Amino acid sequence: MAKRRMDPSEPVAVWSEKDVLGGRAVDALVVILRSSGCYWSKQSGCLMCGYNSVSLSSVSSGDIISQFSKAMEKYAGQPYIKIYNSGSFLDPREIPPEARESILAMAGEKAQHILVESRPEFVSPANLEPAMGHVKSLEVAMGLETADDGIRARCINKGFAFSDFERACGAAKDAGASIRTYLLLKPPYLTEGQAIADALGSIKAAGPMSQTISVNPMNVQRGTAVEALWKKNLYRPPWLWSLIEVLKEGRELTGARLVSAPSGGGSKRGVHNCGACDDSLLKAVETFSLTQDPKALECRACGCREKWLDYLEAEPFMGSAGDLERLSPPQ
Ligand code: SF4
Numbered sequence: 001m002a003k004r005r006m007d008p009s010e011p012v013a014v015w016s017e018k019d020v021l022g023g024r025a026v027d028a029l030v031v032i033l034r035s036s037g038c039y040w041s042k043q044s045g046c047l048m049c050g051y052n053s054v055s056l057s058s059v060s061s062g063d064i065i066s067q068f069s070k071a072m073e074k075y076a077g078q079p080y081i082k083i084y085n086s087g088s089f090l091d092p093r094e095i096p097p098e099a100r101e102s103i104l105a106m107a108g109e110k111a112q113h114i115l116v117e118s119r120p121e122f123v124s125p126a127n128l129e130p131a132m133g134h135v136k137s138l139e140v141a142m143g144l145e146t147a148d149d150g151i152r153a154r155c156i157n158k159g160f161a162f163s164d165f166e167r168a169c170g171a172a173k174d175a176g177a178s179i180r181t182y183l184l185l186k187p188p189y190l191t192e193g194q195a196i197a198d199a200l201g202s203i204k205a206a207g208p209m210s211q212t213i214s215v216n217p218m219n220v221q222r223g224t225a226v227e228a229l230w231k232k233n234l235y236r237p238p239w240l241w242s243l244i245e246v247l248k249e250g251r252e253l254t255g256a257r258l259v260s261a262p263s264g265g266g267s268k269r270g271v272h273n274c275g276a277c278d279d280s281l282l283k284a285v286e287t288f289s290l291t292q293d294p295k296a297l298e299c300r301a302c303g304c305r306e307k308w309l310d311y312l313e314a315e316p317f318m319g320s321a322g323d324l325e326r327l328s329p330p331q
C-alpha cells in the first residue's frame with residue numbers, strides 16, 4: 001500500500017470530545033500536531049509506542065504554528081483545549097520555543113484550560129514559566145505508565161524513574177500547573193492478574209501528585225515490539241473486566257479523578273472481552289470517567305466474566321503471560 005504523503009503544515013487530527021473542568025462536563029477540543037518526533041523513540045523507544053509513524057523530521061517551527069492555526073479553524077468555543085504531539089510539547093527539539101509560545105498564546109486567548117503532554121525531563125521551571133504566562137490554567141500530562149521502576153524499565157523501556165516523575169510533579173505544582181498521569185494497563189510480560197495489581201499500586205502511588213489519573217489499557221500499535229509478541233500469541237491486550245476492576249477498586253485508593261478513554265477499545269488490538277458485551281462496558285467506562293460514580297461500573301453480567309475469572313486463575317499455573325485462548329484453542 002502506498003504511504004500517504006504527510007503535509008507538514010496540516011495537523012494529524014482535530015476533534016471535539018467530552019471532559020470535565022471544575023467538576024462540570026464540558027467540550028474539549030483535541031488537536032494532534034505533527035512534530036519531528038519523540039527523542040526517546042529515536043534513541044531507544046517504549047515497547048508499545050508506534051507514534052513515530054506520524055512524525056516528520058522535516059517539520060519546521062512555522063509548519064507547527066500553521067498546523068495549530070488550521071486546527072483552531074475548528075474551534076467552537078470549547079473551554080478546554082488538549083494539545084498532543086505524540087511526544088513532549090515541552091521538548092524544544094520537538095516544539096521549538098517560538099512555536100510553543102505562539103501556540104499557547106493562541107490557545108490561551110480562547111480557552112480557560114490547556115493540556116499539553118511531556119516526558120518528565122522537560123517539566124522544568126525554565127520550560128513552565130514562559131508557558132504559564134500565556135494561559136489561564138495549564139495541565140501537564142505525563143506517561144508514568146507504572147509506579148514500579150522495575151516494570152517500567154523491563155516491560156516498557158520508558159527510560160525514566162518514579163523519582164523523575166516526582167520531581168516533575170513538584171516543578172509543575174510550583175509553577176501552578178496541574179498534573180494528569182497516564183498509567184498503562186497491562187505492559188507486556190505481565191499476566192492479567194499482575195497487570196491489575198500493578199495498575200492499582202500505581203494509582204495509589206501516583207495519586208497524591210496527580211489531579212487526574214488516566215488508565216490507558218494497551219492498544220497494540222503497528223511496528224512495535226508489543227505487536228511482535230501479540231502476533232506470536234505471546235500477548236493479549238487486557239480484558240475489559242480488568243479495566244472495570246481497576247477503576248472500581250482504584251476509585252477507593254485516590255482522591256484524584258480517575259478516568260479512562262481506551263483507544264481501540266472492543267477490538268482485538270485493544271482492551272476487549274467477548275465481543276457481545278464490549279460496547280456496554282465501554283459505555284460504562286465513559287460514564288464513570290465523566291461522573292466518577294462507581295455505580296456506573298456495575299455492569300450486567302456476561303458469560304465471558306466467568307471465562308475472565310478462569311483466565312486469572314489459570315495464568316499463574318501456566319507460567320506464561322501469553323494469550324491463553326490463542327495459545328491453547330478450545331478442542
Ligand atoms: S510512549 Fe511517549 S515517551 Fe515513549 S517513545 Fe512513545 S512518545 Fe516517546
Ligand SMILES: [Zn+2]
Pocket residue numbers: 273274275276277278302303304305
Ligand atoms: Zn462478554
